[in-house]
Amino acid sequence: MENITDKIQANHPLASLTTFKIGGSAEYFFELTNKEDVSEIFAWAKDKKLNITILGGGSNVLINDQGVKGLVVLMKNEKIKVSGKRLEVEAGVTLNNALSLALSNNLSGLEWSKGIPRATIGGAIRGNAEAFVNSMSDIVETVLVYDRSKNIFENYSNKMCDFSYRQSIFKKNLDLLIWSAVFKMTEKEKKEIEEKAINSLNFRIEKYPQLPSAGSVFMNLDPKIVEKSNKKLYDEILCHKIGRLGTISVGLVIDMLGLKGKTIGGAKISLEHANFIVNTGNATADDVAQLISLIKTTARDKFGIALHEEIQYIGFI
Ligand SMILES: Cc1cc2nc3c(=O)[nH]c(=O)nc-3n(C[C@H](O)[C@H](O)[C@H](O)COP(=O)(O)OP(=O)(O)OC[C@H]3O[C@@H](n4cnc5c(N)ncnc54)[C@H](O)[C@@H]3O)c2cc1C
Known part of the structure; x- marks a missing residue:
């Protein structure tokens, strides 16, 4: 029988x-596919x-050019099934595959995600992914979680996930691995689900840059904090833009900072959507990090506003 350590690879490239x-x-x-391997692989790393x-689909991360020390676990558990009006989905399933199965069973709840590339259920639950006023928190009924600190699997209810805008318990407690989830869907006409999904896809094709990116770099802003940071700017302009x-x-x-199109090395602030940084071909993580730093400094110096990253840094100390 193959030992788990035989499946661990050294010096594995991550960019792709x-x-x-x-x-x-x-x-x-290590590519994690079986529940039976979870405890063993974490024990190996702990030892x-x-x-x-x-790592899920890698659609919301910036990985250091120097690579990542330690063990990277790629979520490749991809079982998915329909049970009545519920979807039972493992964390490595992509949002697009979950949506396809939902659609073929006339189940609505994931149409908003059509066209988000590569994103997995695990990454989407962790960041409470959302679009068009729909979010993961609307459909999550329970999440099966592996708690590294206790070496046990536990079921979390929606409430225990502590969801809010781009937040969940899984961002706060890094010992928690999302293994799978049950989604409560709504039965609808296939045509209606299909139309909504196509509209989401078309919106992304039209409005988002098509060059490689990691989606939105920063989280959107809380109006109360903006008002406190820069009352004049808020009263004159931003209060009308909520x-x-x-x-x-x-x-x-x-955009108002005049940074659209700004380029450092191969990284560029997208002309299509200023909250996206794109890789124009040969961008390094350092180029992207410098651009992020420039945006944050300019927002602070010109507007007195603090920006917070949505993308997750991997391999940076
Ligand atoms: C073109 C484009 C468009 C996008 N549009 C949207 C959008 O409309 N709305 C939106 O919300 N997001 C959007 N995103 C961002 C991104 O797709 C989402 O945040 C997505 O949910 C990330 O999932 P992932 O599997 O790729 O996670 P990754 O990028 O692989 O990981 C993100 C974080 O989640 C952690 N993680 C991953 N899997 C697990 C797990 N099983 N258990 C615990 N932690 C885990 C990782 O350690 C990392 O910290 C977009 C991205 C792109 C590139």
Whole structure:
């Protein structure tokens, strides 16, 4: 029988596993497919005192050019089934595959995600992914979680996930690995689901840059904090720009800073959407990090506004 350590690879390249197409190699790399391997692989890393990094679809991460020390675990558990009006989905399933199965069973709840590249259920639950006023928190009934600190699997209810805008318990407690989830869907006409999904896809094709990126770099802004930071700017302009989710678009603020199109090395602030940084071909993580730093400094110096990253840094100390 194959030992788990036989499946661990050393010095494994990671750039192609991300939508940015940027980053060095993992010191150790393991593709996690079976629940039976979970406890063993984490024990192996603990024994060797290795840092553990979880990777889903790599659509919201910036991986260091120098690579990642320790063990990178790629979520490749991809079982999915329909049970009445519920979807039972493992964390490595992509949002697009979950949507396809839902659609073929006339189940609505994931149409908003059509066209988000590579993103997995695990990454989407962790960041409470959302679009068009729909979010993961609307459909999550329970999440099966592996708690590294206790070495046990536990079921979390929606309430225990502590969801809010781009937040969940899984961002706060890094010992928690999302293994699978049950989604409560709504039965609808196939045509209606299909139309909504196509509209989401078309919106992304039209409005988002088509070059490699990691989606929105920064989280949108809380109007109350903007008002406190810069009352004049808020009263004159930004109070009229509060979106449907009750936030102010960071893209708009970056645009107002005059930074659209700004380039460092191969990284560029997208002309289509200022909250996206794109890899024009040969961008390094360092180029992207410098551009992020420039945006944050300019927003602070010109507007007195603090921006916070939505993308997750991997391999940076
Ligand atoms: C073109 C484009 C458009 C996008 N549009 C949207 C959008 O409309 N709305 C939106 O919300 N997002 C959007 N995103 C961002 C991104 O797709 C989402 O945040 C997505 O949910 C990330 O999932 P992932 O599997 O790629 O996670 P990754 O990028 O692989 O990981 C993100 C974080 O989650 C952690 N993680 C991953 N899997 C697990 C797990 N099983 N357990 C615990 N932690 C885990 C990782 O360690 C990392 O910290 C977009 C991205 C791109 C490139």
